[in-house]
Amino acid sequence: MTRFAQTLGLPLVLFLLLAAAPLWADTFTLSLLARAMIFALAAISLDLILGGAGLVSFGHAALMGIGAYGVGILMAEGVSEALIAFPVAMAAAGLFALATGALSLKTRGVYFIMITLAFGQMAFFVAQSLSAYGGDDGLSLAARSLVAGERWLRGPLAFHYTVLGLLAAGALLCGALLAAPFGRVLRAAKDNERRVRALGLDPYPYRLVAYGIAGALAGLSGALFANLTEFVSPAFLSWHRSGELIVMVVAGGMAAAALKAGGLGRPGSALLGALLVVLLEEALSDLTEHWRIVFGPLLVLLVLAGGKRARGGRT
């Protein structure tokens, strides 16, 4: 039973709740949930490398932003078809991740954090200088993307289930990757890189591929995000957003570990983190304009109370 709870219990409960949401939620709550789910997809992709491979990327928002700009720029150029734009967005973010990852992965620890920040910042400044596409003001989408020529994504229900479906697919993919031989190498290299090398495995290509896949998934979440807000902005690529994603992943890992239902490197925990952070922010900011004065100490308490249990997550 615990084993079941650890692997499948938490995500199953969360997905069932999300799938049932249209039964009780109004359209605003649905769009709030869509936002949470889109961040969850980005958080799950970040957790693949952060929790799975121990690589803390501080430039993940840039990958999400590249995906968003992919959709925005294509639409500005007259391509509204999601079946074209979404794969392009994923490819662009994935290739950016591969190119920058190839260099970043030569470093470790905090150096890796900072070099990914550097590449993220470069992407941010490039987005800011794209004056043909709104520069700093950002770019409005004419409408949501078409799917096979249909206006499918424009209905709140259809959008909800589309996002939910892609989120589930992303979570399944990341879960499968981490459970597969490939993921075993990633997790092992996080645990004890020297041992892994002595077994004849060079972690570099595994990490690079994982980074690329995480980039593509982040790009997908960015593409969805552009559709949700019908707007793309350089602010999507800012380091603040990267920090928020890290907070979601780590807080989710710690919260899930405290519930004995997961930890870092488990898609269900990242999903929990994103839902918690987005919904808590919304709830607290409804209460008071100064909600951060409550939210900040909550994070501190989570860490202090969570203790070392979070490390007992999937490794």
Added chain:
Amino acid sequence: MRCGVQSCRAGLAALAIAVSAGVAAADPVKVGLVATLSGPSAVLGQHMRDGFLLAVKEMGGTLGGQPAEVVVVDDELKPDVAVQKVKGLIERDKVDFVAGVVFSNVMGAVVKPVTGAETFLISGNAGPSTIAGAGCSPFFFSASYQNDQNHEVLGQYAQAKGYKKVVLMAPNYQAGKDALAGFKRYYKGEVADEIYTQLGQLDFSAELAKVAAAKPDAFFTFMPGGMGVNLVKQYRQAGLAETVPFLSAFTVDETTLPATGEAALGFYSGAAWAPDLDVPANKAFVAAFEKEYGYIPALYAAQGYDAAKLIASAVKATGGKLTDKDAVRAALKKADFASVRGNFKFNTNQFPIQDFYLVKVGKRPDGKVETMIAEKVFAEDGDAYADKCPMK
């Protein structure tokens, strides 16, 4: 319905209004007020919010005779957060009007979700060219100005003054570029240098050294918020204030003067309003504002105040029947209220036609520093984009 919208979501100021209202009989008018209330630019949103809420309070917690509910939300200066918040305002709180928005990039993000839902959007500040021109909407009204206009004031002034050589400086983003373009629309002399700085830059010593080296007749800048505070102080410290006139827009105003203090004395700005503007409605407004909040209002406060009065005028004219969108729009277009700016009417693109002034930082008799009207530069000025708006 959730626990009293005002108390939960609008913070203390709105709570006070709800209590003082006391008229619960009629259907309340719901307004969502979007303002930047966190981060370094929070003070701009604070001025706008306080101005808006002051107007509602003065009208006894009503707008146009109906009890008012004002839901204040913080856009955090993040466009996607703003979109999320206005969706909440429209879909959950079912507001009749959305008002406010300080920054143009936030406006760019929210204008579609609001006007697309056929909800009236009353800008309390941001006036990007797209919405003034081809992207104008029957549901969008500006209670402020079009972004370029304040810059044009300085361009016109520099031209009229006969300056031969100027240096221009702005942050490297769209509003910064628009600012310099606006200045150059009227200024025809030599531009010795156009400096673009990083957004959020702290230190301008490098740029100011270049300004000093160029020895221009005047310096024009658009440097909002904390950046402007730094620039003003550093401009003074670099010894440039005595030699090169400092022309600016959105750089020295009542949000930054408390921090710059006397360093900004004698600096110029362009605006449609200043606290000492000699209009009866304005005298009353400034006095009440200072009494209520203990600080001098900036133009954001004045615009927020006018936005509330504008909404009130439309509610009153339609007798509170806000479902009749055409009637509301017609009423709004009349701009039948006493603006703190005196002359105020709407152009075809639903942006104001108003007077613009050169204002200069001076000291009041009580020793406080504020912007003061120096001369009128444009009379009854409409913006440059109205022609491109298909609305008639």
Added chain:
Amino acid sequence: MTAPLLQVRGLCKAYGALIVTDAVDLDVAHGEIHALIGPNGAGKTTFIALVAGEVAPDRGRILLGGADVTRHAVHRRAQAGLARSFQVTSVLPAFSAVENVALAVQAAARRSFRLLPAPGSDRVRRAHAVELLAQVGLAAKADVPAGVLSHGEKRALELAMALAGKPRLLLLDEPMAGAGPEEGRAMVELISAARAQCGILLVEHDMEAVFKLADRVSVLVAGRLLASGPPDAVRADPAVQAAYLGEAAT
């Protein structure tokens, strides 16, 4: 006769002025246990690191099965059939014992770049891993996180991981260190049994075990090879006795 499994020729390594490996020549043949002994600080662990590829030599060559691997990275040498245990045990502490071995099994099978799970072949490899654990007497601990195993159990686990790759050459860095008498005896048996599959380069302080197991013994003192030969000859060598065994024996 075919070339020895491992040939080390003129290997030199210095850290600044400190010479830790000084022109060392050494061979290991298939099926042979070659023990490397010497006092603390003689440079044994550096030598192992040089052979394994974690440290790059200043001069000299290392040949594995006749192929020059001097410039090859750790993982390439491992792929070429070199497996090892560490002086301080090195396992994957958060992985269960069987997962540790399963990683070694998949590495040996060159099946690691499989992005998605394939239940069938994964089950086969897990069974193989359980089998290897049973070989080293850890069958009962298969699902215990490696981090909480006893020291001796970790040693055994390392050996199982090393054997999973069907290595040609096994580098064992002090496998008896810290083991109790019971565990030590079991380890001697395990190493002895492994000899059938590969050549072994054994660094060890436990002289009883060394002379029980080794076919050949080399003595390293201050980075130099002092003597090399059959155990009895080395034991009898007066230079060795003076430099090393003399003090150890007393």
Added chain:
Amino acid sequence: MSTTLVLVQVLNGLQLGILLFLVAAGLTLVFGVMDVINLAHGVQYMLGAYLMVTASAVTGSFWLGLPLALAAALVLGLVLEWLVIRPLYGRDHLEQVLATFGVILFVNEGVKLVWGAGPRAIPMPEALSGSIRLMDGLNYPVYRLALVAAGLAVAGLLYVLVTRTRAGMLVRAGASNAPMVSALGVDIGALFAKVFAFGAMLAAFAGAMAGPILSVEPGMGDGLLILAFVVIVIGGIGSIRGAFVAALLVGLIDTLGRSFLTDLLKLVLSASAATQAGPALASMTVYLLMAGILIFRPRGLFPAPA
């Protein structure tokens, strides 16, 4: 571009570098010695400025206010160490990031409640408010020169502290081997608390000194924190010397890039392309520098001994 202009920009770059060094020094010490990633270091810089706003207003003097503000910052540093940082020693870096991020949110909002949302100012001391003529037609503010001098003095003091005193010896030893130091019978907890509070005070000093030229506003530490991290990573974590060199490097490159990059680009690109690309590139120079250095030296310029 004239040589005098270049000279002034070099001075400006130095001054930014000095400011960065003051913030980065504490950050790199806390990271190097106690292995704690303290994101809250930026808000300590901000708190220094805000405390100085109050202290200089209360005392009516810059010179009386400064020691008061520094003392208050020291106390707040000790409190923060005791409340939040101490339980984080030896914990995972990510947990430290999460907890200290929470501190950032709290303090940024807190200063808004205490000091208001608008920018605040610290009056410049009379004695330093002028500008002096460095060269023909170019004046340079005295205060900025004083800031550079003060920063260099602190750097010198730090150098002496770290290399010549017992506490400094322990700090250096602690950076490479904390268990060894505690095995020597040193109360490592007390040492850590002192180092942390001292680092907080250095950051506060930077904030207080920056106050008269920069606006004091909520969130003012966030951007600087990122730059400080860039500095310590370029310098090599735990290395004061590395932080000093890297801070000056970052200050100079950032300032010179902003000043001259667009003009330089005009030599090879069209004017419009140069004004388009120049500022974007100038914003990136620091990050390009860091990425470049890390690709070739993955542990910074002065890596701590492994």
